[in-house]
Amino acid sequence: xxxxxxxxxxxxxxxxxxxxxxxxxxxxxxxxxxxxxxxxxxxxxxxxxxxxxxxxxxxxxxxxxxxxxxxxxxxxxxxxxxxxxxxxxxxxxxxxxxxxxxxxxxxxxxxxxxxxxxxxxxxxxxxxxxxxxxxxxxxxxxxxxxxxxxxxxxxxxxxxxxxxxxxxxxxxxxxxxxxxxxxxxxxxxxxxxxxxxxxxxxxxxxxxxxxxxxxxxxxxxxxxxxxxxxxxxxxxxxxxxxxxxxxxxxxxxxxxxxxxxxxxxxxxxxxxxxxxxxxxxxxxxxxxxxxxxxxxxxxxxxxxxxxxxxxxxxxxxxxxxxxxxxxxxxxxxxxxxxxxxxxxxxxxxxxxxxxxxxxxxxxxxxxxxxxxx
Amino acid sequence: xxxxxxxxxxxxxxxxxxxxxxxxxxxxxxxxxxxxxxxxxxxxxxxxxxxxxxxxxxxxxxxxxxxxxxxxxxxxxxxxxxxxxxxxxxxxxxxxxxxxxxxxxxxxxxxxxxxxxxxxxxxxxxxxxxxxxxxxxxxxxxxxxxxxxxxxxxxxxxxxxxxxxxxxxxxxxxxxxxxxxxxxxxxxxxxxxxxxxxxxxxxxxxxxxxxxxxxxxxxxxxxxxxxxxxxxxxxxxxxxxxxxxxxxxxxxxxxxxxxxxxxxxxxxxxxxxxxxxxxxxxxxxxxxxxxxxxxxxxxxxxxxxxxxxxxxxxxxxxxxxxxxxxxxxxxxxxxxxxxxxxxxxxxxxxxxxxxxxxxxxxxxxxxxxxxxxxx
Numbered sequence: 001x002x003x004x005x006x007x008x009x010x011x012x013x014x015x016x017x018x019x020x021x022x023x024x025x026x027x028x029x030x031x032x033x034x035x036x037x038x039x040x041x042x043x044x045x046x047x048x049x050x051x052x053x054x055x056x057x058x059x060x061x062x063x064x065x066x067x068x069x070x071x072x073x074x075x076x077x078x079x080x081x082x083x084x085x086x087x088x089x090x091x092x093x094x095x096x097x098x099x100x101x102x103x104x105x106x107x108x109x110x111x112x113x114x115x116x117x118x119x120x121x122x123x124x125x126x127x128x129x130x131x132x133x134x135x136x137x138x139x140x141x142x143x144x145x146x147x148x149x150x151x152x153x154x155x156x157x158x159x160x161x162x163x164x165x166x167x168x169x170x171x172x173x174x175x176x177x178x179x180x181x182x183x184x185x186x187x188x189x190x191x192x193x194x195x196x197x198x199x200x201x202x203x204x205x206x207x208x209x210x211x212x213x214x215x216x217x218x219x220x221x222x223x224x225x226x227x228x229x230x231x232x233x234x235x236x237x238x239x240x241x242x243x244x245x246x247x248x249x250x251x252x253x254x255x256x257x258x259x260x261x262x263x264x265x266x267x268x269x270x271x272x273x274x275x276x277x278x279x280x281x282x283x284x285x286x287x288x289x290x291x292x293x294x295x296x297x298x299x300x301x302x303x304x305x306x307x308x309x310x311x312x313x314x315x316x317x318x319x320x321x322x323x324x325x326x327x328x329x330x331x332x333x334x335x336x337x338x339x340x341x342x343x344x345x346x347x348x349x350x351x352x353x354x355x356x357x358x359x360x361x362x363x364x365x366x367x368x369x370x371x372x373x
Numbered sequence: 374x375x376x377x378x379x380x381x382x383x384x385x386x387x388x389x390x391x392x393x394x395x396x397x398x399x400x401x402x403x404x405x406x407x408x409x410x411x412x413x414x415x416x417x418x419x420x421x422x423x424x425x426x427x428x429x430x431x432x433x434x435x436x437x438x439x440x441x442x443x444x445x446x447x448x449x450x451x452x453x454x455x456x457x458x459x460x461x462x463x464x465x466x467x468x469x470x471x472x473x474x475x476x477x478x479x480x481x482x483x484x485x486x487x488x489x490x491x492x493x494x495x496x497x498x499x500x501x502x503x504x505x506x507x508x509x510x511x512x513x514x515x516x517x518x519x520x521x522x523x524x525x526x527x528x529x530x531x532x533x534x535x536x537x538x539x540x541x542x543x544x545x546x547x548x549x550x551x552x553x554x555x556x557x558x559x560x561x562x563x564x565x566x567x568x569x570x571x572x573x574x575x576x577x578x579x580x581x582x583x584x585x586x587x588x589x590x591x592x593x594x595x596x597x598x599x600x601x602x603x604x605x606x607x608x609x610x611x612x613x614x615x616x617x618x619x620x621x622x623x624x625x626x627x628x629x630x631x632x633x634x635x636x637x638x639x640x641x642x643x644x645x646x647x648x649x650x651x652x653x654x655x656x657x658x659x660x661x662x663x664x665x666x667x668x669x670x671x672x673x674x675x676x677x678x679x680x681x682x683x684x685x686x687x688x689x690x691x692x693x694x695x696x697x698x699x700x701x702x703x704x705x706x707x708x709x710x711x712x713x714x715x716x717x718x719x720x721x722x723x724x725x726x727x728x729x730x731x732x733x734x735x736x737x738x739x740x741x742x743x744x745x746x747x748x
Contacts, residue, residue: 004671010658010729017730045732090674094410094740107406116599116673222730337740338416358734 007221016226017049023233027053029185030232031178031321033171034192035062035350036220042354044222054229057185057321058351060174061192063139064091065319065343065350066274071167072097074302075136078165079110081300085128086165087121088136089143090114095346102136118150118164125154125162134296137164142194144168144285145259148266151287151294163296166286169272171195172203173283178320179211185321188232190218190225193247198263200255204243212241219247266291275343276316315342318351325355332356414636415679415739419644438572438648440481440631443564450564452487454478458556463506466593467609468683470556471510475517476611476683477634478560479525483618484630484686486569487562489522495531499553510554521613566622570689574628575649579716580695582688584617584707585610586661587638591680592669601672603665610684617686620705625694631687636739639678641687642724643738652719655736658729659713675743678736689716 006012032038038058041047047056060066076097079086086102093102093114106112111131115121118135125133137147147164154162171192178184191204196217204215214235218228228246235242245251263285272284287295313335314328325331325344335341337353344350410417427435434442441454456477463470479489494514498507518525568574589610596607614632621627629649633641638660646653662670662677670677686707690698695712702710726736 008729010731013730043734044728044730045734046730048732049730103408103410104406107408338420357737 004221007219007223009223013049013222013226016223016230020054020226020230020233021051023230023237024051024053025237027055028187028233028236029055029057030188030190030229031057031059031186032190032218032225032228033059033061033175034194034220035065036194037190037192037218037225038062038351038354040220040222040225042351042358045358046222046225049226050229054233056229058318058324059189059321060178060274060277060319061140061171061195062319062344062350063143063169064095064346065315066169066277067092067095067138067167067343068273068275069097071136071138071165072101073099074297074300075102075134075165076100076105076110077302078134078296078300079105079112080108081132083130084132084134084300085111085113085124086134086136087113087115087118087124089116089138091346092136092138094340095343096340118147119153122150122154122159122162125159126157129161131161132299133162134300135162135164137166137168140169140171140192140195141198141263142192144263144267145198145256148262151266151291152262154294155291160293163294163299164287165296166267167272168267168285169274169283170269170285171199172207173280174274174277175207175215176211177277177280177283179207179213181320183322186213188214188216188236190216190228190232190246193217193219193224193251196245196247196251196255198256198259200260201243201245201251201253208241208243214241215243217243217245217247217251219250274319276313276319278316310341313342315344315352318342318344325352328352410740412635413739413743414634414640417740418636419738438644439485441485441487441560441562443485443487443569443571450487450569452482452485452562452564453559454481454485454562455557455559456481458558459553460594461553462594462597463510463554465597465609466606467590468611469510469513470554471512471514472517473609473611473683474556474558475514475521475527476613477632478558479518479521480614480632480634480683480686482560482562483613483615484570484632485562485564486566486618486622486627486630487564488619489525489560489562489615491526491528491561492518493529493559494527495557496533497555497557498532498534500534500537502554507554510556517613522615565619566627568626570627570630572629572631572645572648575645575651575689575716576628577651577716577718578692579628579689580692580698580712581642581653581655581714581716582690582695582698582702583638583660583711583713584614584685584688584702585709586663586666587633587682587685588662588666588670588677588680590634590683591637592666592677595673595675595680596669599673601669603668605665607663607665607669610682612684614684614686617702617706621688621698621701624701625690625698627688627690627698629689633682633685633687635681637677637679637681638685638687639676639724639736640738642736643722645687645689646722646724649716650719650722652717652722653714653724654717655714655724655726657726659711661709661711679739679743 078084102112121135208215214232216228216231231244267285268288269282270284270286271281273279312330317323318325330341335345340346344352411421441452444451458470458474460470482489593607593609631641642653699710724736725733727733
């Protein structure tokens with residue numbers, strides 16, 4: 001497949017794996033920020049291709065995982081109201097709130113639909129003017145432009161039965177928070193390539209300088225990630241601490257100016273609570289006052305109780321890269337993808353689910369002859 | 374009746390539960406309501422079968438965990454299989470719900486080593502269904518049956534009409550879908566392969582063969598549902614497999630067969646590993662995924678190893694028979710047949726994937742349905 005298979009070429013992967021091993025002289029811990037990168041690493045077992053001194057630690061970039069429990073409760077509450085249709089991306093449907101998940105709300109008779117784009121939800125609102133269509137707007141700077149576009153179009157077209165339940169978060173504020181923790185274990189960061197496609201690189205220069213850590217904008221294929229690790233290792237080994245762009249085929253230094261302008265038009269920064277991590281100042285987006293009438297929270301007036309997280313779930317430490325999923329006492333028992341206690345066990349991008357599905361198998365077992373052809 | 378060995382072992386990939394072996398025979402339902410995930414073919418479906426249906430209906434044929442039952446009636450070896458078809462849309466590239474209903478049932482019989490002899494069909498029609506659609510589907514079933522095996526007839530049936538139901542509308546398509554049609558087919562077959570395939574006959578040392586590329590059917594249906602078009606259209610692989618199985622059975626002793634339908638290759642392998650209490654080691658690089666299927670899965674964030682096939686068979690034979698089995702398959706309508714792995718002994722059932730980069734990881738069951746990722 002053009003633009004994909006060349007970034008999965010086994011020979012190139014093995015060559016990069018060797019290059020990393022040759023370049024590494026001491027222990028380094030590299031954090032990949034994005035859940036999509038975690039998924040690639042665990043699915044292809046890329047960490048088995050790295051020297052023992054390189055530890056990959058998984059960052060907080062799983063949008064499903066960091067969405068606060070009370071926002072999920074609000075989405076579930078909205079879905080159980082008559083005349084309300086809740087639209088969401090697929091893997092958000094199974095994330096548990098304190099009173100069940102959206103799939104459960106649908107089984108109980110709520111109108112919950114999976115969409116691939118917020119514009120599909122807007123089209124649904126246009127077709128059903130008598131219903132309130134709520135789109136659950138989660139995610140990082142990658143999903144913000146399309147969600148902003150849906151609201152912008154709704155305003156232009158006068159579609160007043162459409163609203164967003166906004167739980168947007170932004171990466172740089174979260175990285176600053178993690179790097180400012182005294183006990184953080186991060187030597188270098190692989191920044192999320194898709195976020196950089198939208199936002200560019202400029203936000204990362206002050207972070208790299210202040211916290212003296214290499215930050216590499218990195219893609220999502222096996223080759224991208226290994227190349228990102230190699231670039232990080234080369235910086236660390238040679239004493240450099242800079243921003244570099246591995247994902248040049250998609251990321252321009254200035255990002256996507258149109259998308260950024262749209263996000264600025266519709267959203268403004270706000271403090272945001274991250275599930276498992278806590279309140280991070282300036283780390284979220286909310287609708288600007290000019291678009292406040294499309295805010296589902298204001299429109300549907302949810303009762304304001306604060307639900308509690310399950311205390312045996314240590315997903316907050318997982319999301320900060322402080323522990324690996326199997327180190328959580330709840331991992332595998334009782335917490336499983338069928339009965340998740342925390343969100344990282346739900347999404348394919350969640351570190352716990354990735355470990356549960358693709359848990360590592362040591363030793364090179366023999367396989368049948370001819371397998372290397 | 375056949376006496377299969379007792380059921381043992383946890384569900385493949387499941388962490389061993391404390392106090393295993395003392396499991397409660399009373400069906401446990403830990404969920405208050407059925408969700409779509411229970412129909413996804415993954416862990417939730419298996420849970421429903423193993424904790425609810427099987428304890429309630431307990432008998433040796435059911436315990437074999439095949440898609441069709443292998444029975445002995447007055448010395449005659451027969452196979453019986455039933456399936457419900459609810460696919461939307463009812464017409465898709467490469468087939469329709471009627472062809473699918475025949476092929477699915479015929480293939481479940483073939484996986485029991487049985488030549489399909491008779492099919493019963495029940496039709497559940499939603500009011501408002503265009504009669505022309507029903508006519509097309511019925512004609513299609515008729516021709517699918519005559520292609521599937523000589524002398525195969527659709528011998529009895531039933532019709533029910535239900536009220537038009539709201540819902541089912543796809544949020545991402547501009548128009549609501551036409552009214553629905555669901556089909557339940559039951560097939561009766563004559564077991565001709567001896568001793569005949571059964572998951573219980575899978576043993577360490579067996580070779581695992583696959584008749585062709587995976588994911589075509591599921592991808593074809595999803596592409597229509599989501600309105601995604603490619604330069605090369607994705608066509609369902611729905612086809613009858615009895616003649617292939619018959620040709621194979623003439624050449625080698627077939628240990629086990631399974632058509633990887635709902636839940637795809639990965640799910641079928643996990644079920645078989647679990648039933649046979651063995652470990653499968655699968656070579657990722659040997660599994661073919663056609664480029665447009667791979668592209669669709671990339672777009673939707675899905676793994677093709679979990680996407681349904683309707684015209685492929687997973688075949689288990691002794692390693693010594695692998696080459697002649699492959700030759701027979703390639704001669705008889707499966708030119709792309711390949712060996713994808715081997716069976717090993719293991720302390721507990723599991724399926725291991727050797728990735729294209731040589732690393733090893735479990736190929737697990739999904740919980741419910743595959744859900745597209747956010748980004």
